[in-house]
Amino acid sequence: xxxxxxRSSQPDPPESPWRRLDARMLAxxxxxxxxxxxxxxxxVLIGGRGDGLWQLVGAIxxxxxxxxxxxxxxxxxxxxxxxxxxxxxxxxxNRQHRSVRRDRVRTVDLTASPVHRIFGLxxxxxxxxxxxxxxxxxxxxxxxxxxxxRLRRELLDRAIPDHPPPDSVxxxxxxxxxxxxxxxxxxxxxxxxxxxxxxxxxxxxGSGLVAVGAVVGTAFQLGGELGxxxxxxxxxxxxxxxxxxxxxxxxxxxxxxAFSLVGALGSLAIYLEAWWRYRLTRExxxxxxxxxxxxxxxxxxxxxxxxxxxxxxQSLSLRLFGGARCTAVTTGLDASAGVGGALLPPxxxxxxxxxxxxxxxxxxxxxxxxxxxxxxxxxxxxxxxLRAVAPVCLLVVGAWWAARTVPELSPxxxxxxxxxxxxxxxxxxxYRNLGHxxxxxxxxxxxxxxxxxxxxxxxxxxIGWRLRQSLPQRRAGLVTxxxxxxAGRGRYSVxxxxxxxxxxxxxxxxxxxxxxxxxxxxxxxxxxxxxEHAAGDLPAERAGGRAQE
Amino acid sequence: xxxxxxxxxxxxPRFRVDPRxxxxxxxxxxxxxxxxxxxxxxxxxLVVDAGWLLATSVMTAMAGAGYVLVMPRLRYRVHRWxxxxxxxxxxxGWLRLExxxxxxxxxxxxxxxxxxLQRLFGLATVTVTxxxxxxxxxxxxxxxAGADALARRLTEITRSEHGxxx
Numbered sequence: 025x026x027x028x029x030x031r032s033s034q035p036d037p038p039e040s041p042w043r044r045l046d047a048r049m050l051a052x053x054x055x056x057x058x059x060x061x062x063x064x065x066x067x068v069l070i071g072g073r074g075d076g077l078w079q080l081v082g083a084i085x086x087x088x089x090x091x092x093x094x095x096x097x098x099x100x101x102x103x104x105x106x107x108x109x110x111x112x113x114x115x116x117x118n119r120q121h122r123s124v125r126r127d128r129v130r131t132v133d134l135t136a137s138p139v140h141r142i143f144g145l146x147x148x149x150x151x152x153x154x155x156x157x158x159x160x161x162x163x164x165x166x167x168x169x170x171x172x173x174r175l176r177r178e179l180l181d182r183a184i185p186d187h188p189p190p191d192s193v194x195x196x197x198x199x200x201x202x203x204x205x206x207x208x209x210x211x212x213x214x215x216x217x218x219x220x221x222x223x224x225x226x227x228x229x230g231s232g233l234v235a236v237g238a239v240v241g242t243a244f245q246l247g248g249e250l251g252x253x254x255x256x257x258x259x260x261x262x263x264x265x266x267x268x269x270x271x272x273x274x275x276x277x278x279x280x281x282a283f284s285l286v287g288a289l290g291s292l293a294i295y296l297e298a299w300w301r302y303r304l305t306r307e308x309x310x311x312x313x314x315x316x317x318x319x320x321x322x323x324x325x326x327x328x329x330x331x332x333x334x335x336x337x338q339s340l341s342l343r344l345f346g347g348a349r350c351t352a353v354t355t356g357l358d359a360s361a362g363v364g365g366a367l368l369p370p371x372x373x374x375x376x377x378x379x380x381x382x383x384x385x386x387x388x389x390x391x392x393x394x395x396x397x398x399x400x401x402x403x404x405x406x407x408x409x410l411r412a413v414a415p416v417c418l419l420v421v422g423a424w425w426a427a428r429t430v431p432e433l434s435p436x437x438x439x440x441x442x443x444x445x446x447x448x449x450x451x452x453x454x455y456r457n458l459g460h461x462x463x464x465x466x467x468x469x470x471x472x473x474x475x476x477x478x479x480x481x482x483x484x485x486x487i488g489w490r491l492r493q494s495l496p497q498r499r500a501g502l503v504t505x506x507x508x509x510x511a512g513r514g515r516y517s518v519x520x521x522x523x524x525x526x527x528x529x530x531x532x533x534x535x536x537x538x539x540x541x542x543x544x545x546x547x548x549x550x551x552x553x554x555x556e557h558a559a560g561d562l563p564a565e566r567a568g569g570r571a572q573e
Numbered sequence: 574x575x576x577x578x579x580x581x582x583x584x585x586p587r588f589r590v591d592p593r594x595x596x597x598x599x600x601x602x603x604x605x606x607x608x609x610x611x612x613x614x615x616x617x618x619l620v621v622d623a624g625w626l627l628a629t630s631v632m633t634a635m636a637g638a639g640y641v642l643v644m645p646r647l648r649y650r651v652h653r654w655x656x657x658x659x660x661x662x663x664x665x666g667w668l669r670l671e672x673x674x675x676x677x678x679x680x681x682x683x684x685x686x687x688x689x690l691q692r693l694f695g696l697a698t699v700t701v702t703x704x705x706x707x708x709x710x711x712x713x714x715x716x717x718a719g720a721d722a723l724a725r726r727l728t729e730i731t732r733s734e735h736g737x738x739x
Contacts (some may be wrong), residue, residue: 355704486707487679491583491672498670501581508675510704522583530674536585537674538658 038184042102042113046168048143050205053094054087055139061086062107063246072226097432103164105178110150112162122162128152130330130355132176134323136169141321146172180311180325215382216368218302223295225347225370228339232291234285299369304379312352312383314367330354332485332511333466334380336393337477338373348376352383353481353512365512378481384466392480395468397459403500404520405455412451416443450474460518462532469518483533485509491526505529581674586655586662593694594714598645600690606637640725643667654712656723658730661701661710673710679703680731682720685724687717 037302101114110129112122131151135235140146145166152161167175226232291349300318307313312331314324342348344386350368379396386392423437454473461468487510497503497520505518505526518526530538610633617626647667655662662674684700691697697720701710715723 114726274580487703487705488673488675488710490674490708491670492668495668506707507709508703508705513707514705515707522581527581530583534676537653537676539662 028573032197040104040106040507042104045098045101045103045164045166046145046171047098048145049098049166050091050094052139052145052166053097054090054142056137057090057094058087059139061241063488066246105175105300109369110162110179112164122527124150124162126179130327132179132325134172134176134321136166136317136321138319140166148172148175176323176325177309181309184450196211202331212308213306215304215306216302216379217304218299218316218369219371222371222375223292225342225345226292226295227288228341228345228347229291229295229370230341231294231337232289233287235294236286236290250421263282294371302369304367304383312367316369324524326352326354330511331384331482333479333481334367334393335477335479335512336373336376336380336471339474339475340473342370343373343476345370346373348373350376350379350383352481353509355511377544380390384480384482386465391463392466393468393478394479395461395466396461397461397468397470399459400455400502400520401522403502403522404458405452407496407500407502408455408458409448409451410455412447413444416440416447420445458519460521460529465551467529467533469507470515471517471519479512481507481509481516486533489537490515491523491529493523507533585664586653588654590649590652590654590712591696591716591719592649593696593716595645595649596716597691597694597696598648599641600693601614602637602641602644604646606633606641609633610637652714654715656727661712661727663712665711665713673708675701675703675708675710677727677730680727683724683727683731685720692717697721699727701727 058301096116097114101112102110103110105126109127110124110126114120114121115184115210118566131149132151134146136146141405146169147166148164150161150163158333164172164175166172194553233416240410260518266276275345297320299316302314302316303319305313305315306328307325310328312328314322314326314328316322331352331354335353336348337351337514338348347370349366349370352365352367357573367383368376371379377389380393381387381389381391384392389398401438420437420443423433423440427434427437450473454471457470457472457476458472463480465483467483467486468478470476470478486507490506490508492504493502500520501522502520503523503526504554505521506515508515518529521529527538580635610630613626613630613633617623617630620717644667648665651664651666651670653664658677660674660676661680662672664670678726681704682700682702684702685697686700687697691714695717696714697717699712699715699720701712702708712720712723
């Protein structure tokens with residue numbers, strides 16, 4: 025990435041100028057806020073029991089306050105992109121100054137809600153690895169789409185370390201137009217895009233029911249505020265009467281079907297809104313870029329060097345229909361925050377593995393998430409079965425005892441017995457999915473049943489190990505091995521691994537990290553002497569070639 | 574029951590913690606057991622005809638006594654640590670064993686910490702953190718002066734290292 029040609033002729037200024045957010049925010053901010061406050065406004069203007077004067081005052085004061093606040097915000101918020109730091113200033117009385125080191129920037133996220141899009145604006149979220157306050161990233165709401173794109177390119181443009189040189193960055197900061205236009209679009213490689221056939225997975229995600237529940241709940245609440253009782257509505261009452269007349273099982277069936285249908289439609293709508301025009305590309309500077317969204321458009325860029333792996337996960341419903349999700353294991357994205365690191369909408373499992381491999385620059389999926397796993401020994405199967413079946417056995421005994429004391433509960437315990445084969449199947453399935461594989465660049469871990477996961481973790485990204493052994497595991501000679509990483513969930517567990525295998529695995533990934541075996545184990549050292557000795561002058565016996573970077 | 578790991582396990586770290594850690598753990602266990610027991614005894618004395626409260630109190634007292642007597646000894650047999658220019662390595666636990674190893678090259682911070690109770694016994698804890706929230710390596714119950722020396726030494730070693738793999 026070379027800088028603009030005029031670099032040498034133009035000495036870089038000591039400070040790049042502060043810039044304001046786009047003036048169109050003066051219009052967008054009140055509209056957005058008003059939309060969020062709409063239910064409240066409706067209640068105040070229609071349902072309120074105050075006299076007309078107060079309603080009039082409210083109707084005028086509210087929007088005026090919003091416009092004034094938006095103006096104040098536009099006047100006070102400023103940002104600048106310097107050679108080393110991105111800075112954001114805000115606040116009139118309570119002045120805030122946030123500053124993020126540019127080499128800490130991991131992700132640049134562009135989001136545009138429908139209102140923003142009407143005015144051609146985009147919100148820029150700059151993410152760093154850390155979630156803590158000072159370096160926790162910053163958000164520009166909002167700048168023009170062109171400026172957002174320029175910021176995205178500029179902030180992530182260091183595919184080759186130490187490029188571009190600091191002076192060219194400073195120049196690009198001051199002369200944005202020449203900086204971007206001189207660069208050109210470069211070669212963009214397409215990794216994946218949405219196929220219409222994937223929509224069949226939408227109803228399996230279950231997000232629809234939650235959303236429909238939320239909408240219904242809000243409607244009830246709003247109705248309550250306005251004095252409308254939903255049960256009083258004519259339609260609802262008539263449906264209620266009809267259902268009351270038919271047998272119970274039919275009513276349950278009808279209501280169940282209705283809920284599933286509405287839920288499926290809701291899921292479909294959410295899938296379309298979130299993933300419409302989805303495409304995953306690799307930009308010319310090596311970053312992965314994900315763009316999606318029907319009404320609100322989102323663009324997420326992940327620096328390739330920060331990709332620590334990929335995960336392919338299947339909930340039970342997705343798995344039944346051959347679907348899977350694919351998420352990135354990377355720093356700068358919070359894995360716990362919903363679709364945080366999603367690289368792909370729910371899609372066929374083969375596609376998920378393909379995208380996982382492509383995102384990690386792997387030519388062969390077998391080197392990543394689709395690797396053939398090494399099964400864990402029979403002791404692991406016994407443990408899985410015991411852990412799945414034992415609670416159900418307790419349940420059966422409890423139900424049997426309850427049925428003896430309370431006769432009305434007698435139909436419960438045969439039902440509990442029926443859960444036994446289910447629990448056995450669950451245990452078997454958990455064992456079948458358990459396993460690990462070590463590939464030249466990645467450690468692949470398989471686990472789970474209700475949510476089956478395959479994670480390919482970059483070996484260089486592993487920054488420590490934990491071996492945990494409970495009492496039953498000790499008897500079975502097994503351990504749980506945690507690969508610790510800065511990315512994603514922080515640690516990824518290989519469950520019920522023979523302890524010798526665990527030691528070998530650590531040794532293969534980080535040779536020499538665990539102490540060598542043939543050394544005389546020295547349990548006889550007196551403790552105080554040991555600490556003093558070791559603290560003052562550390563033993564230098566394991567000084568060999570360092571294997572990790 | 575033998576608290577030590579089996580032969581296939583990684584070699585235990587070389588150094589035991591300070592023997593005074595046993596006393597520290599004992600006092601901690603006493604405080605914990607007391608916190609569980611005292612409310613039950615008080616309730617049993619206040620409530621008339623509370624046979625079951627008395628029964629749970631006796632059970633708590635027995636379990637607490639066992640914990641206070643057994644846990645510190647088992648812990649002292651298990652807890653070990655080792656640090657050199659490649660890695661910090663610990664083994665801890667008493668019923669549940671846990672090995673942790675962090676390469677020196679990935680260390681971000683080194684802290685020494687002394688709680689009032691630890692100060693009473695002249696002990697300290699050294700905590701070594703990496704970029705992951707999941708991976709701090711803690712060495713509890715070190716001799717206070719030794720802990721400071723260890724922290725200094727580790728700081729010195731890590732000064733020459735770069736890259737925390739975030």
